[in-house]
Amino acid sequence: MTEQIERSLVIVKPDGYRRGLTGEVLRRIEAKGYTVVELAVRTPDRERLAQHYAEHEGKPFYEPLVEFMSSGPATFAVIEGHGCIAGFRALAGATNPTEAAPGSIRGDLGRDWGLKVQQNIVHGSDSAESAAREIGIWFPES
Ligand code: DAT
Ligand code: MG
Numbered sequence: 001m002t003e004q005i006e007r008s009l010v011i012v013k014p015d016g017y018r019r020g021l022t023g024e025v026l027r028r029i030e031a032k033g034y035t036v037v038e039l040a041v042r043t044p045d046r047e048r049l050a051q052h053y054a055e056h057e058g059k060p061f062y063e064p065l066v067e068f069m070s071s072g073p074a075t076f077a078v079i080e081g082h083g084c085i086a087g088f089r090a091l092a093g094a095t096n097p098t099e100a101a102p103g104s105i106r107g108d109l110g111r112d113w114g115l116k117v118q119q120n121i122v123h124g125s126d127s128a129e130s131a132a133r134e135i136g137i138w139f140p141e142s
Contacts, residue, residue, distance in 0.1 A: 011074050012074060044069050092105050098111065
């Protein structure tokens with residue numbers, strides 16, 4: 001059991017937004033029992049994406065990733081609940097949608113499109129440190 005109430009940054013990426021999957025992703029988050037405490041639709045700018053994805057700078061998929069993520073509107077949410085960081089990662093499924101288990105967001109709704117970067121519908125913070133950093137980037141006022 002996690003004692004501390006956690007927060008995680010979730011993004012419905014531009015592919016998910018374009019496909020009208022924002023509601024489906026938020027439905028799964030709420031059905032699981034987590035609370036949505038911040039919500040915004042915006043087209044991510046390259047500057048903040050560079051901060052957000054700093055760990056991937058220099059990798060072959062980095063440029064395609066920033067290009068894809070800035071290609072249109074995305075839905076940004078901060079969710080809250082005990083264990084929600086690992087919990088949402090489990091709801092999202094594996095990074096590669098071909099390998100993501102059926103039942104997960106990426107497993108049920110995503111597929112490989114043969115592109116330089118995987119378009120896998122959602123982002124979720126991977127640790128408490130990442131969550132604090134990412135929430136600071138996208139919701140600095142929170
Ligand atoms: P995750 O989003 O599951 O935390 P990540 O942080 O390692 O995965 O990578 C960020 C995004 O970059 C990921 O959602 C999809 C894309 N990506 C990661 N590894 C990739 C790869 N080897 N080839 C293509 N795209 C990749
Ligand atoms: Mg990641």
